[in-house]
Amino acid sequence: MNDNVVLKMRNIHKSFPGVRALQAVDFTLRKGEIHALMGENGAGKSTLIKVLTGVYTKDEGNIFLDGKEKAVAIHSPQDAQNLGISTVYQEITLCPNLSVAENMFIGRTKGIGQNWRKMNADTEKILKSLEIPAKATQQLETCSIAVQQMIAIARAVDMDCKVLILDEPTSSLDEQEVEKLFTLMRNLRAKGVGIIFVTHFLDQVYEVCDRITVMRDGQLVGEYEIKDLPRVQLVSKMLGKELDDMSDIKGEQQAYEREEGAVPVLEAKGLVSDAGIKPFDFHIDKGEVNGFTGLLGSGRSECVRAIFGADRILGGKVKMKGKDVKISKPLDAMKNGIAYLPEDRKVDGIVGDLSVRDNIILAQQVLRGFFRPFSKAEANKIADEYIKLLSIKTASADTPIKSLSGGNQQKVIVARWLFTHPEYLILDEPTRGIDVGTKVDIQKLVLKLASEGMSVTFISSEMDEMLRTCSRLVVMRDRKMVGQLSGDDLNQNKVMSTIAGGENDDE
Amino acid sequence: MTMNSVAKKQNNSSILMRIVKNQCFIPLAALFILIIFNLVADPTFFQILLEKNSAGNNVLNGPLITILDNGSELAILAIGMTLVTAASGGQDISVGAAVAIAGSVILRVISGGETYPETLHSPVIVAFLVCVVVAMLFGAFNGILVAFFKIQPMIATLILYTAGRSIAAWINNNELPVINEPSFAYYGTYIPGIPIPTPFFIMVICVVIIALLLKFTNLRLYTEAVGINESSSRLNGLNPAFIKVMSFVILGVCVAVVGLIKVSRFSTINYSVIAKDIEMDAILAVALGGNALSGGKFNMVASIIGAYVIQFLITTLYRFNVQSDALPAYKAVVIIILVVISAPSVKEWFSGLTKKLMKKEVA
Numbered sequence: 001m002n003d004n005v006v007l008k009m010r011n012i013h014k015s016f017p018g019v020r021a022l023q024a025v026d027f028t029l030r031k032g033e034i035h036a037l038m039g040e041n042g043a044g045k046s047t048l049i050k051v052l053t054g055v056y057t058k059d060e061g062n063i064f065l066d067g068k069e070k071a072v073a074i075h076s077p078q079d080a081q082n083l084g085i086s087t088v089y090q091e092i093t094l095c096p097n098l099s100v101a102e103n104m105f106i107g108r109t110k111g112i113g114q115n116w117r118k119m120n121a122d123t124e125k126i127l128k129s130l131e132i133p134a135k136a137t138q139q140l141e142t143c144s145i146a147v148q149q150m151i152a153i154a155r156a157v158d159m160d161c162k163v164l165i166l167d168e169p170t171s172s173l174d175e176q177e178v179e180k181l182f183t184l185m186r187n188l189r190a191k192g193v194g195i196i197f198v199t200h201f202l203d204q205v206y207e208v209c210d211r212i213t214v215m216r217d218g219q220l221v222g223e224y225e226i227k228d229l230p231r232v233q234l235v236s237k238m239l240g241k242e243l244d245d246m247s248d249i250k251g252e253q254q255a256y257e258r259e260e261g262a263v264p265v266l267e268a269k270g271l272v273s274d275a276g277i278k279p280f281d282f283h284i285d286k287g288e289v290n291g292f293t294g295l296l297g298s299g300r301s302e303c304v305r306a307i308f309g310a311d312r313i314l315g316g317k318v319k320m321k322g323k324d325v326k327i328s329k330p331l332d333a334m335k336n337g338i339a340y341l342p343e344d345r346k347v348d349g350i351v352g353d354l355s356v357r358d359n360i361i362l363a364q365q366v367l368r369g370f371f372r373p374f375s376k377a378e379a380n381k382i383a384d385e386y387i388k389l390l391s392i393k394t395a396s397a398d399t400p401i402k403s404l405s406g407g408n409q410q411k412v413i414v415a416r417w418l419f420t421h422p423e424y425l426i427l428d429e430p431t432r433g434i435d436v437g438t439k440v441d442i443q444k445l446v447l448k449l450a451s452e453g454m455s456v457t458f459i460s461s462e463m464d465e466m467l468r469t470c471s472r473l474v475v476m477r478d479r480k481m482v483g484q485l486s487g488d489d490l491n492q493n494k495v496m497s498t499i500a501g502g503e504n505d506d507e
Numbered sequence: 508m509t510m511n512s513v514a515k516k517q518n519n520s521s522i523l524m525r526i527v528k529n530q531c532f533i534p535l536a537a538l539f540i541l542i543i544f545n546l547v548a549d550p551t552f553f554q555i556l557l558e559k560n561s562a563g564n565n566v567l568n569g570p571l572i573t574i575l576d577n578g579s580e581l582a583i584l585a586i587g588m589t590l591v592t593a594a595s596g597g598q599d600i601s602v603g604a605a606v607a608i609a610g611s612v613i614l615r616v617i618s619g620g621e622t623y624p625e626t627l628h629s630p631v632i633v634a635f636l637v638c639v640v641v642a643m644l645f646g647a648f649n650g651i652l653v654a655f656f657k658i659q660p661m662i663a664t665l666i667l668y669t670a671g672r673s674i675a676a677w678i679n680n681n682e683l684p685v686i687n688e689p690s691f692a693y694y695g696t697y698i699p700g701i702p703i704p705t706p707f708f709i710m711v712i713c714v715v716i717i718a719l720l721l722k723f724t725n726l727r728l729y730t731e732a733v734g735i736n737e738s739s740s741r742l743n744g745l746n747p748a749f750i751k752v753m754s755f756v757i758l759g760v761c762v763a764v765v766g767l768i769k770v771s772r773f774s775t776i777n778y779s780v781i782a783k784d785i786e787m788d789a790i791l792a793v794a795l796g797g798n799a800l801s802g803g804k805f806n807m808v809a810s811i812i813g814a815y816v817i818q819f820l821i822t823t824l825y826r827f828n829v830q831s832d833a834l835p836a837y838k839a840v841v842i843i844i845l846v847v848i849s850a851p852s853v854k855e856w857f858s859g860l861t862k863k864l865m866k867k868e869v870a
């Protein structure tokens with residue numbers, strides 16, 4: 001039965017300083033199958049892919065190809081390429097200003113001569129056989145993103161590839177384009193290519209894949225036939241929560257009781273941004289803590305970014321305390337008492353070279369306006385106050401924020417927004433990548449702020465954290481709001497089955 | 508060695524470190540070396556004489572006064588260039604061409620279109636204000652290309668760099684107006700009774716204005732934040748595009764001021780020569796001041812000192828009878844040394860070395 005196996009990875013280990021990214025991971029790919037590789041953040045998917053493609057060198061373990069006894073050595077992407085392992089990434093890595101045919105053959109011709117006519121004819125043949133709607137002489141950038149991706153795939157396949165890795169190819173495609181891509185993938189499967197499909201979209205996995213390998217925390221959870229693994233099971237395996245584990249973490253939060261006739265602090269209707277989410281409705285009351293949950297890429301962050309005006313708003317109405325407001329940019333949101341701690345601390349949060357002090361006063365300083373800067377003495381007093389309040393560990397208020405640890409950087413950003421005295425605080429993954437102590441600090445802070453009357457939206461990849469702090473959860477799947485849970489529904493089983501959706505939708 | 512003296516020595520060395528690490532250290536050190544060099548080679552460099560100039564005024568004369576005079580133009584441009592560099596992470600290379608436009612506008616307004624006007628057709632202040640508006644518009648043009656169309660600053664300003672001198676000539680129908688009215692020359696030369704060149708006072712006014720702006724507005728915080736992390740700045744309510752455009756507009760004002768000094772100095776204009784290559788010197792002043800050319804934090808004082816260092820160098824080379832066409836080559840050598848020394852990686856290496864030496868000494 002082994003002759004059907006095209007790729008076998010056994011006992012793969014890989015460590016980075018301080019992190020064991022892969023521990024004894026096995027992976028098997030068969031000829032003519034589409035194999036989904038699933039896992040949440042930090043599960044080790046991308047490390048495994050990078051080991052396979054020669055970007056990283058493995059510490060331990062063997063890789064076998066074509067059922068051969070002898071392990072192959074992959075030391076560079078070129079090695080992987082030569083062995084027939086090709087990768088197509090989410091971002092197109094072709095040359096947009098060359099023609100389709102040139103892109104197909106670039107770097108593959110020997111000698112200086114080039115038979116253009118033959119190259120174009122060959123390209124036409126390949127495009128036709130894979131049903132890709134493009135012409136050989138067309139310039140690549142005039143094709144849609146989906147077609148460009150298909151051409152990248154066609155190029156990989158034409159280079160005699162046995163293992164094709166598709167790393168989140170569907171993230172920037174619309175539904176019809178995804179459908180076209182799937183047709184191509186099925187075509188290739190019929191031709192005997194083994195495809196590894198990395199995606200965050202559950203629906204797509206169940207539509208096109210044959211098998212699923214699930215990883216979590218750098219370890220293999222298991223390999224499953226798609227028909228043996230219902231969606232709920234998949235979600236529970238990805239998150240590492242047993243479905244029947246009713247150890248339900250009872251919320252420490254006060255059961256939130258809505259006052260009759262109370263006006264929500266914020267109410268959004270049909271809000272939609274250009275980040276690819278479906279229009280959604282949302283509201284939050286005074287002193288309430290709610291959360292957005294869903295798998296990575298489900299649109300959690302996009303929703304709160306839309307509320308804050310961080311992405312371009314395409315439509316919808318927002319009311320603050322019953323009054324219509326227009327939020328089209330972050331400053332509008334800030335003026336209405338909304339604060340937003342972004343998901344990506346390094347890119348969107350800190351201003352690296354500026355001091356801790358400047359980072360703390362920044363948002364409030366912008367609110368005060370160009371002509372009303374804080375004096376040096378005022379700024380120092382404010383900085384010292386918040387450094388003490390949140391016990392931020394820093395040499396001084398003058399230290400550049402980039403030299404602080406992740407947890408302390410995050411506390412500075414929290415301080416920045418607390419200093420604007422918001423009515424509604426949005427925390428998008430405030431606890432990601434920071435130490436346990438700081439995590440607990442931040443959770444406690446959220447509950448304290450809520451008890452003082454602030455409304456808080458708290459987003460986290462860790463469900464425990466969400467269940468512990470939130471009194472209402474908004475569930476997202478595939479960029480759509482699919483449910484709201486509160487009260488007795490606020491338990492792991494219910495959350496997971498809502499995230500999974502699909503066959504459980506009727507429940 | 509007693510404990511006390513060890514502590515004292517460490518204290519001394521840390522003060523030394525602080526001085527070495529200060530951003531003004533490199534340009535000041537360069538200035539110091541140039542001064543020493545001139546002292547040794549030709550002490551008359553530092554002679555300042557009171558002479559009668561062609562206008563019949565008693566004025567100070569000597570190489571140092573030349574530096575004060577010409578360096579001031581550069582220092583004014585360095586102020587604007589520092590802000591543009593900090594906000595956009597790029598440089599404006601159209602400054603020289605823009606000075607030509609600014610100067611041309613002033614002459615056009617003052618001469619009223621005549622080549623040899625008998626009188627001033629409008630007060631200098633009016634001409635200057637018109638010129639400020641025009642220069643700000645050209646600055647905004649550059650800024651909009653950079654901020655909204657996301658064109659690299661050097662490419663965006665290449666447009667005006669190429670076209671600017673033609674535009675300047677076109678403004679005066681390719682005529683070269685000559686202004687004979689003596690009061691028009693005050694701004695670029697001397698005011699009667701004051702022996703110090705006027706550009707120096709204009710520079711002082713500019714520095715005071717920018718110092719007040721940096722102290723009493725958020726210009727520094729906003730500019731640095733946008734230069735360091737645009738995405739994060741936006742999420743803190745800033746409008747990065749507007750701030751970038753603003754930096755180019757401020758540079759435009761600086762250009763207008765230099766334009767006035769230039770045409771006032773010569774009482775006329777030569778479109779292809781006026782302020783030629785001055786943009787490169789202005790960029791160098793910023794680099795010499797130890798400011799990262801990729802944007803972010805900036806030190807205005809260091810840039811201004813940098814401008815005078817460059818003028819000091821140019822004047823020194825002229826004194827040694829370097830041919831004017833060979834001048835750029837000499838300048839390049841000296842500048843390469845200066846810029847390499849002030850590069851962050853070299854600085855780090857240097858501070859590591861001094862630390863090692865200190866340790867040995869203490870041990």
